[in-house]
Amino acid sequence: MHAQLDEWLGLERVEKPFPDEVSLGCLRPYVREWFERNFRELTPPQQYSFKLISEGKNVIITAPTGSGKTLSAFMSILSDLFGLGEIGELAEGVYCIYVSPLKALDNDIKRNLLVPLKEIREIARERGVELPEVRIAVRTGDVSPHEKQKQLKSPPHILVTTPESIAVLLNAPKFVRHLRTVRWVVVDEIHELANDKRGVHLALSLERLREEVGTEFQRVGLGATLHPLERAARYLVGYDGGRPRSCSIVDVSWYKPFDLQVMSPVRNLVQTSAARCNAALYRTLDGLISSHRTTLVFTNTRSGTERVVYHLKETWPHKYNEHTIGAHHGSLSRDIRLDVEKRLKDGTLKAVISSTSLELGIDIGHVDLVVQIGSPKSVTRAVQRIGRSGHRFRDVAKGRVIVLDRDDLVECTVMLRSAMRRQLDEIDMPSNCLDILAQHVVGMALTRRWRVEEALKVIRRAYPYRDLSEEDFRSLLRYLAGHYTSLEDRAVYGKIWYDEREETFGRRGRYTRIIYYLNLGAIPDEVKIDVYRHRDRHYIGGIEEGFLERLRPGDIFVLGGKMYRFRFARGMRCFVDEAPADAVPTIPAWFSEMLPLSFDLALEVQKFRDRVGRMLKRGKNKRKIVEWLLKNYPVDEKAANSLYEYFREQYEFTGGIPSSRELLIEHTSDLKGRKYYVFHSLFGRRVNEALSRAAGIIASDMLGANVAVILSDNGFAMLLPGRKELNVAELVGKLSDCDLNRLLRKNIRRTELMKRRFRHCAARSFLVLRNYKGYKISVSKQQLSSQTLLNVVEGIDPDFPIIKETYREILRDTMDVERAELVLRWLREGRLRPKVISTEVPSPFAHNLILLGDADVILMEDRKKRLLQLYEAVMKRIGKRTGE
C-alpha cells in the first residue's frame, strides 16, 4: 500500500471541468476569438486542458479520437507563443516539441496547426495587434537535407517529430542549440509508447533534452486509452532528484458511447469447414460494408490485409475495385498510403483494410463502422481500434468483431464485455533496459565528457531507469568502451572511452557518430522472407519471419490462395513445392500476431467458462443458454450459437468444462500418434511462456529426453518423444515447488527464443550494426552473426550486459514470471487442483492449442547425451527407412 502511495505521489486527478469562461479566459483575446469563431463549444478534454496547461502544469489527458485532443494540448501553447511575440520576446529557437510515434501523424498535426497559426495572426491584425509569425515544421527521417538546412537557419518554434528523430537532434552538433529554448513537450499517442522499448527510448531522450535545456520544461501527454493513468503520468514526467515530478491527470476517455458486437460468420463455428467459414466471412464483411457509409477493417497481419482485399475484389469485382476499397499497411509505399488516406478522408472509398497502421490518430475523416477480423487480443487495442469510428465527438463508436475460430470467439466475447465495462489491460513498461541505455550513453558521450555519477543522475530521472543500479551502469560502460577486447582492439570495438579510475567517459572513434545516427531506435528489423518455387526458383510471394519459424520441412501452408509444401530455407529465402489441391494445410493461414492475452482478461475468460460450465451441469438447454448469452454479452445470434456448440462439445467430450479451480491436464495423441500432455492453463501467453518452459525443463530432466512445448494464451502442451510416459503427478509436484526464476534462467539459453531476442538486443546496443560504413547487414546475417556472438561473448563473460538484457527481456517482458509464480502458489495452496484425464484425440478446447500454438523445444541439459540420443534416433530411423 505504501509503495503504491509513493508511486502515485505528486499526481493529481482533476475530476471537475473548468467553466468555459475560465478556460477561454486563459487565452490571449485574439486566440480566444479565433477559437470562438471556429467552435461553438469546448470539447470535454478542452474544458480541462486550457486552464491546466496555461498554469504551467504537467498534464496527461486521455480522450477518444475526434475529441479535439490536438487543440486541447496546443491552444494554451499557441496563446503563450503569440503572447511572447506580442511583447517582442519570441526568439529564434524551438519552444515546443510535439512527438508522436507515427510519421504520418506528424504531417497531419502540422497541417492542422497551420490554419490557426495563420488565422490567429489575421484576427490579431484586425484588432490592431501585429504578431510575428509562429513557425512550425516537421522533422522526421523523411525530411530532405534541404529542409534540414532551412530549419537550421530558421528554426521552427513548434517542432513536430518522432522519438527517433529527437534522439538524432540531441546529437546534431548545430541544431541542438536551438533546442535550448524548449518550454513545452507534447507526447501524443502515449499508449503506443508506454508499453515498450520505444517508449523507454523516448523517456531517456526527454531527460537528455532536459539536461540540454538546463531547466524543467512543461510536459503534456495525450492518449486514447490507458490504464492505470497514474503509471502513464509517471512515465511522462519522470523523476527529479529521486522524487517524482508532479502531474495532473485528466481522464475523459469514456464519454464516447460504444456500440459493440462479436459476430460469427456461421451458425456453428465448430462444425463448419475452414473453406465455408472463409466464404461466410466475406459475405458477412460485404453485408457490413454495404450497409455503412465508410468502413475501416482491421486485420492482425499485413498478409491478412492483402488477403481480405484480394478476396473482396475477386468475389465482387463490380462493387469492390481500385476505386472503392484500398489496403493500408506498413509494407506499402508511402505514396500508396497517402493516397488511401486522402481518399478515405474524401469519403470516396467504401472501405479501407489495414493491419495496424490506421490504428493511431491520423485524421481519417468520417468512418461509421470499424470491423475487426480475429481477436485484437487486448481490450485496450479493441477500444483503440473501434474508437476510430464516429469521428465527431458526439458520435457513437461502432465496432464489429468477426471471429474465425472458437477460441477467438470466447476471447472476444469476454473482451468486448470488458470493454463495455471499461476494464482495460494494464500498461507494463519495461525497466532498466540496458540495450536502449547503451544507445543513449553513446549519444551522451558524443556531446561531451561525463562523470559517471553525473550521467547516472540524468538517466535515473527517466521513469524506466529510476532504480538503475550503479553496477549495471558501470558494466554497460565497460562494454561500450570495449573493455571485453584487448587494448589494441578497442579502437574498433569501443564506442566510448571509459576511465574507471577517474570515473569519466566520453566519445571515441571517428565512426561513432555515424553509427549512432544510422542504428538508433528500439524496433528490431522486420524480416520478410521471400518464397520461391524450388523447381524453377520462381518467385511466389513473401511471408513473415515469425511464420517461417513455425515451418518444418513438409508443412503445408497457403500463400496467395494456393497451397505449398515447405522444403527448406536459406537465409531470407524459403523454398517450396506446390502441394496437391486436396492437401490439408498444417499451418493456418489466419495465424495472428503474437500479441498476448493479458492475465486479467484470461481470468475473465475462466470466469466465463465457469458460468457456462455451471449451466451445462445444471442441465440448462440450448435455448436457455443462448438466450443468456445474448442478454449478457455483446454477441450476435450466430456467435451465441457457436459458443454454445463449442462448450457443449467440450462438455460431452470430457464430462465437464475446465473450471477456474482446477488445472486440467489432458493426456492425448494426435492423428500421427504423437503423444501430448495438454495443460489447460488459461492464464495468457506470457504466463504460459514461463509455465510451459518450466514444465518442459522438469519433464526433460525426469525423462532424459528433449521435450517440445507448444503454447498459446489458453494453455500449453508438451510433446514427448517416442514411447515416453510421464508421471504427471510428480511433474506437477516438482513444478509447483520449483524456483521458477532460477530454473528458467538456467535453461532459456538453449531455446530459439533466446537466439532471436539476443539478436534484437545486440542490434539495439550497437553490438551488431544494421547499417555501417555503407554495409547494410541483412537480418539473416544479423541472426547468424548474433548466434556466433552470443557463444563468444558468453564465453568471455556470462554476465555481459547484452546477455543480461536478453534474459531480462525474456523473463520480464516476454514472460510474466511474477504471475506464473502466483499460479504455482495457487497450486501449492490447493486453490488450483490438478486433474488428469486421458483422451484418444485432443478435446475441442485442446485443438487450437495443438494446431496453432507457438512451438519451442526444451533441450536436455547435457549436450553429450543430447547428441548421442539424437544420433541413435537418426540411425534407427534410417535403418527403418532403408531396411538396413
Add this chain to the structure above:
Amino acid sequence: MKLWEKIEIITPYPAAYIRELDAIVIADLHLGYEGIMAEQGIFVPKVQFEQEMRTLKSILEQKDASTIIVCGDVKHEFSETSYHEFVEVSDFLGFLGERFDEVLVLKGNHDNYLIRITRKHGAKLFDELEMDDFYFLHGHRAPPSLSKSRSGYVVMGHEHPSIALFDEVGTKEKVDCFLYGRMKDKRLLVLPAFSTLAGGSEVNLIPREELLSPVLREMTNIDELKAVGISVEVGCLPLPELWKLKV
C-alpha cells in the same frame, strides 16, 4: 577413426592424419574472421586464434607428425585497418614452422597476399599439390589437373560441411562433419572447417546446386558420400550416405 587404410580422423578434431606422409591435414582456419566482421559492424570479440591454437596443441598431443598440410583459407579476408590479423596469421604459421619439419599450404580463395607471410616462416604455398597417391586442393575451383591426376585420394576443404540432425519433437543440432567416399575412380575426403566461427553448409539440407565447391557440385555425386560427425563432447559419429540423411 579410420576412414580408409591410408587416412584416419584424429578424433574428435577437425583434422585427418595420413600415415604414408606422416602428415596432419587441416583446412579453413579463417584467422582474422572477427576483424572482417567488426569491419562490417558485427563486433565479435577475438577468440578464434586462441581456440585454434588450443585445438592444434591437443591434436599434437595425439599425433606427433612431421608434416602439416593446410588445405586453404588460412585467413579470412584481410580488413584494411587492423594489423592484428596479420600478426595472428604470422604467429600461427610461425608456430607451425617451428613445430613441423614441413609446412605445406594450399591457396584458398581468401589467401591472396599470403605469400609474404608463408615465405617468412618457411612454409610452402601451392595452388594444388600432389604427393605420392594424394592430391590436395582447397576446393573453390576444380583445377584441370584434378581430372587428369592419377592419385587415388583427393583431399579438400572450402565447403565447411556440417550435418543437421532432427528428432521427432523438432530438435535440431548441427554437427560439423567429414565427408568421404568415391569420386569416379578416386577417393574424396572433404575436411570440416578448423575455424570455430565461420559458418558452413548443412549438406543434408541444401540442394546440390547450392553447394559452394564446384568439385562437389559437378565432379561427384555428393549424395553417395558418407559423413562422420565430430563433436568434442562425443567424439566421432559415423553416419551413412547423405541421401539417407536428407530431410
